[in-house]
Amino acid sequence: MRDLVFIAFLAALFGLGAKRPFILILTYAYIDIVSPQRLTYFLLNAIPISLLAFVASVGAWIIFDDKADTRLSSRQFLLGLLLLYCGITTVNADFPLDAADKWSWVWKALVFAIFLPLTLRTRLRIEALSLVMVLSASAIIINGGIKTALSGGGYGVLNLMVDNNAGMYEGSIISTVAICIIPLILYLANYGTIFRPDWRVKLFAYGFCLACLLIPIGTEARTGLICAAILGGLMFLNVKRKMLYATGGFIALLCAIPFLPASFTSRMDTISNYQGDQSASTRVAVWKWTLDYVKEHPFGGGFDAYRSNSFEYQTVKNVTDQNGNVTVERKTVVDKARAYHSSYFEMLGEQGYLGMLLWLVLHFGTMLRTEQVRRRYRHTTDPDKLWIAPYAQAMSQGHLIYMIGSLFVGIAFQPFVFMLMALQIGLSTYVKRLEKAGDWQPMVTVQKGRAMVAA
Numbered sequence: 001m002r003d004l005v006f007i008a009f010l011a012a013l014f015g016l017g018a019k020r021p022f023i024l025i026l027t028y029a030y031i032d033i034v035s036p037q038r039l040t041y042f043l044l045n046a047i048p049i050s051l052l053a054f055v056a057s058v059g060a061w062i063i064f065d066d067k068a069d070t071r072l073s074s075r076q077f078l079l080g081l082l083l084l085y086c087g088i089t090t091v092n093a094d095f096p097l098d099a100a101d102k103w104s105w106v107w108k109a110l111v112f113a114i115f116l117p118l119t120l121r122t123r124l125r126i127e128a129l130s131l132v133m134v135l136s137a138s139a140i141i142i143n144g145g146i147k148t149a150l151s152g153g154g155y156g157v158l159n160l161m162v163d164n165n166a167g168m169y170e171g172s173i174i175s176t177v178a179i180c181i182i183p184l185i186l187y188l189a190n191y192g193t194i195f196r197p198d199w200r201v202k203l204f205a206y207g208f209c210l211a212c213l214l215i216p217i218g219t220e221a222r223t224g225l226i227c228a229a230i231l232g233g234l235m236f237l238n239v240k241r242k243m244l245y246a247t248g249g250f251i252a253l254l255c256a257i258p259f260l261p262a263s264f265t266s267r268m269d270t271i272s273n274y275q276g277d278q279s280a281s282t283r284v285a286v287w288k289w290t291l292d293y294v295k296e297h298p299f300g301g302g303f304d305a306y307r308s309n310s311f312e313y314q315t316v317k318n319v320t321d322q323n324g325n326v327t328v329e330r331k332t333v334v335d336k337a338r339a340y341h342s343s344y345f346e347m348l349g350e351q352g353y354l355g356m357l358l359w360l361v362l363h364f365g366t367m368l369r370t371e372q373v374r375r376r377y378r379h380t381t382d383p384d385k386l387w388i389a390p391y392a393q394a395m396s397q398g399h400l401i402y403m404i405g406s407l408f409v410g411i412a413f414q415p416f417v418f419m420l421m422a423l424q425i426g427l428s429t430y431v432k433r434l435e436k437a438g439d440w441q442p443m444v445t446v447q448k449g450r451a452m453v454a455a
Contacts, residue, residue, distance in 0.1 A: 003040040010036065010049065014056070021060035025119055026132045028053035028112070032415050033136035033168060054108060061119055069121060071429040075366055075421075076114050082358045083110040086303075089351055093302025102303035106413045113418035120426030121433075123387065124193070129426075131194055133419055134181055138208055140168055141178050145211025148218030168416065175224025176405035177416055178212040179231055183394035185209055191387045227405040234397050283341040283408070285311045290340060290349040300352030310336035343406035350412075359412060362421070363403055370396040370424045373431055388431065395424050 010027070017024035031037075031053050086106060093099030120126050144160050160169045168174055189205035190197055216224025236242060289309045294300065301308070312334045340346040347356045374392035377385055402417055411417060 006036045006040055014053075017056065017060065021057075021064045022119060022125060022128070024053065024057040024060050025116070026128060028057045029129060029132050029419060030136045032109075032112075032419075033133065034139050035167060035169075038169070050108070054112065058115060061115070065119065066121070067118075069433050070118050071432055073117060073425045073429055075362060075369075075425050076117060078358060078362050078365070079110055079114045079418075082355065082362065083107060083114070085355055085358065086110070086351060089300055089302040089355070094305050095302070095307050098307060099303035102413075105415070106303070109413055109415035109418050112415070113422045116419065116422035117425040117429055120423070120430060123430070126391075126423065126426055126430065127188070127192060127194060129419075130184060130423060131188060131192070133416070133423075134185055134188065137168070137177060137181060137416070138211075140174055141215055142208065142211045144174065144218050145214040148214040171219030172221040172223045172409040173411055173414065175216040175219050175221035176227055176402060176409055176411065177414075178215040179224060179227035180398040180401040180405065180420075182209050182212050182231060183234075183397040185212070187390055187394035191390055221409075223405050223408045226408065227401050230401050230404050231397070234400070238393070282335060282338050285335070286338050286340055287342060287345050290345045294348050294352060298352050300348070300350050300355055303350050305349050306339055307337045309338060340410045342408060343410055343412035346410040346412045363399070366421050366424050367396050367399050367403075369428050370399070373428060377431075385434075388427070392424075392427060395420065395427070399424070 010031075013023060013027040013030070017027060028050070031050050035050075037047075037049055086103070090096075090099045090103045116129070120129065140160050160174060168177065185205050185208055188195070189202050192201065195201050213228060215221075216228060236246065286306065286309060289311050290306075293305070293309070297305075312332060340349055344356070347359045351359070370392045374389045374396065377388040377392070380386065380389070399420060402411075402420070406412065
């Protein structure tokens with residue numbers, strides 16, 4: 001029955017796409033995020049729906065879409081260079097079969113990120129893609145949030161609709177994504193035009209944000225807790241009543257602590273004492289190995305090069321006996337073929353110094369450009385452009401949260417994040433079109449008797 005429901009839903013989307021080709025792009029985004037083929041038993045697994053949606057969306061744009069005002073960004077060229085470079089390292093990978101398996105989805109994520117900005121010609125399209133991405137993620141996040149509220153979840157225990165710890169269904173990845181989209185959720189609740197901001201939209205948005213905050217608790221992902229702290233700090237910088245915000249946040253935290261599962265608090269304690277936790281100690285050991293590896297392989301070892309690592313390390317743990325005596329327990333652990341657990345070390349080990357540089361320039365260049373757009377439009381009084389600065393702020397905040405969260409989870413090529421990057425590139429090229437058409441003029445304000453041109 002579940003298979004039939006998904007098939008009917010996807011058939012409806014493809015049918016709508018026949019009339020409005022941009023819907024095919026939204027359909028591919030939905031399939032890439034939710035992976036409905038993982039949620040069915042047979043029918044969708046037998047059909048390459050992701051590839052079909054990809055080909056249909058690109059083909060429909062080539063044949064039907066208006067390309068008169070299409071603009072290319074330098075970041076799209078950088079994405080193309082990264083795509084080419086990853087293709088070369090895949091051919092020369094240390095583990096060709098494993099590298100080819102990862103390449104089979106990485107190339108689609110990069111190509112789609114290059115392609116998407118070409119289609120984002122209007123505010124409606126930018127908002128529609130943002131909305132579909134958020135709602136697609138909500139299918140996983142709200143499900144996990146409800147289960148966390150009812151059962152408390154647990155590390156490796158919380159079932160996010162499928163028994164498959166990969167992609168958006170992996171605990172640390174969904175925790176990072178859940179926190180980084182909160183600014184975008186709040187933007188859509190206040191400035192959206194597809195679903196007009198009213199009490200129903202805002203109630204859903206606030207409930208959705210709560211579910212996002214519950215995901216790091218349910219998955220017990222330390223990365224999610226760090227991302228939530230960063231989000232709190234960013235929101236503090238932008239609120240007007242900072243003392244009220246800080247006081248309310250502190251009270252909410254105090255009220256929440258008694259309801260947190262004991263397993264969650266004990267796992268979070270390992271953030272400050274990584275030597276007492278085998279998982280955290282493994283990460284540090286892998287990072288050290290990667291630094292040594294890239295010295296001998298400056299161009300990286302291709303996808304999944306971590307499979308050649310082998311090391312040993314010591315864990316240090318304080319053990320309290322029944323009499324209250326504390327002893328230090330040291331344990332030597334021998335391990336091998338452990339993943340990077342960091343996007344930065346993932347890029348360094350797999351793509352070497354050049355790939356790492358391209359990746360960093362892409363992300364930080366995108367954030368810089370988005371911040372420039374925010375500053376340029378933050379003082380506008382044009383009602384048709386009031387949405388630009390808040391949208392740019394939401395995107396740059398989410399991107400920064402991702403960059404910090406990715407320090408501790410290997411999501412360098414996560415398709416969802418490349419879609420967020422494509423949205424920012426699309427916003428940038430959209431703004432350029434406005435300015436080229438002469439629709440934008442610097443706003444002149446008066447401050448303390450002096451005329452000032454808004455940046």
